[in-house]
Amino acid sequence: MTNETNDNYQVGGKSFTAVAVNTASKAGEWIQTKSNQANRFTSKGSASDLVTEVDKGAEKLIRNLIQTYFPTHSILGEEGADPGAEGAAKALQAVKDDEYVWIVDPIDGTTNFIHGFPFYSVSIALAYRGEVIVGVIYDPSRDELFVAEKGKGAYVRGKRVTVSGEERLADSLLATGFPTERQAMLPLNMNQLSAIIPGARNVRAGGSAALHLAYVAAGRLTGFWEMNLNAWDIAAGMLLVQEAGGRVTDLSGKPYNLAVRNVAATNGLIHDELITELSKANK
Secondary structure (H helix, E strand, O other): OHHHOOHHHEEOOEEHHHHHHHHHHHHHHHHHHOHHHOOOEEEOOOOOOEEEHHHHHHHHHHHHHHHHHOOOOEEEEHHHOOOHHHHHHHHHHHOOOOOEEEEEEEEEOHHHHHHOOOOOEEEEEEEEOOEEEEEEEEEOOOOEEEEEEOOOOEEEOOEEEOOOOOOOHHHOEEEEOOOOOHHHHHHHHHHHHHHHHHHOOEEEOOOOHHHHHHHHHOOOOOEEEEOOOOHHHHHHHHHHHHHOOOEEEEOOOOEOOOOOOOEEEEOOOOHHHHHHHHHHHHO
């Protein structure tokens, strides 16, 4: 996969995708060596919004590796932004006019990491003039690498994957997540679950938006939705889903862009039905 990149995805002979893969893999390996430090954490915007020294160290490692190859590129990372929606919007605004922006979440699923629950990932995407062209998600617990390059498909462990074939919500396995901003979001979360669970085969909540999106791309989940996410949670997984033949929008059905915070991603076949049911809950 990474040997097939064309000139559009290279600068100075260095493949964007190869750098993303190498960086995500090295960060994931380093994170696994630090699992005994997972209980050293602090809260950011709320008691459930957590950060560890491992998050910070992993983002520093990722930044250093990327800047070694592409020193003029910008980096938008979770640990470099202020907490909350305003902090994320400010960070995104600061790089909106930059040509190349790497979008990084060093550990998507920090709460899982802290508790030793092996469902977390390294997420790295590259946007060119606001459009995501490379997406890599690495699950260090399973040594599983998800890779997408715009126009070239989605791959897991080097094998091309496509989204699942369920045509009805009733036959679908879905996933969602619960934002750290509980006071405003929790009632709506409960409304959405009440609307979706009776009509779906089942719903899961694993705790890593990036991995949920990767699982939609790989056909393991039919769809995923969540509110109040950031660009670094979604960007890489969004490209994976699209390149695997799926569909990604906001919760009103409008096309995804980097500023979208409330997202739905599906195999495409159940997308309109999911959006319709979520719209009922939102009202």
